[in-house]
């Protein structure tokens with residue numbers, strides 16, 4: 001069955017955000033054709049009126065012209081919290097581009113999250129926003145594993161797009177997420193991306209909702225040797241794997257001369273300094289001091 005596309009009118013595309021990293025979240029689409037097997041957005045209530053499987057439908061949002069965009073000056077817009085703003089449909093629907101055109105010159109900051117290289121089309125436009133940032137989620141260098149998990153652009157295309165933005169002077173983030181225990185090779189990925197990004201975020205695989213069993217079945221089929229580890233983490237709630245990985249990453253970053261932080265350090269960095277590695281594991285459970293600080297993002301400033 002092909003993708004089911006609907007055009008929907010909405011009152012506004014800007015939503016006040018509870019996310020620690022932004023003032024507003026912006027999702028020009030409902031649903032996402034990338035259909036990642038581990039997509040946390042897939043079980044959200046707002047999709048309840050869609051009987052189709054996640055990945056098979058996309059609603060295209062149409063909003064009225066944004067009145068007085070300048071009132072968003074100094075605010076951060078996070079584009080793509082529950083959809084990919086550069087999924088294939090954007091090539092023709094151009095709703096993400098429309099949003100950027102409406103906000104251009106307003107003085108707001110944009111932070112864009114994608115798994116696509118279609119964002120290259122809008123590089124010149126994105127560059128006009130102060131302190132723009134684009135992040136690519138990548139959790140493997142193995143294209144076969146990637147193909148098992150999502151329908152998005154290849155890893156090499158994502159990395160090439162990241163490099164093009166970094167070369168153009170736009171801040172880039174390599175978002176290593178979700179980290180699959182025993183599968184995601186974080187050191188290899190950091191070595192591959194370190195010359196072309198400003199931040200490296202690490203986020204563990206979280207299994208919730210309906211996709212938990214699908215992922216566990218996949219592991220049983222393709223990586224049977226990892227079943228005991230996944231059982232321990234995702235059925236028994238054992239967090240020791242993440243604590244050990246945290247230690248391992250701290251040592252690795254020391255050896256590689258990279259700054260390794262959690263989410264609470266205030267840092268000023270020149271644009272071409274090596275990237276900062278930020279750990280977003282189960283903070284509140286592994287790190288006692290993190291609970292009260294977890295709403296505070298790392299205020300990294302690039303000069």
Ligand code: SF4
Pocket residue numbers: 032033034035036038039040041042081082083084115150152
């Ligand atoms: S790209 Fe993001 S929003 Fe789209 S399916 Fe994958 S995880 Fe979900």
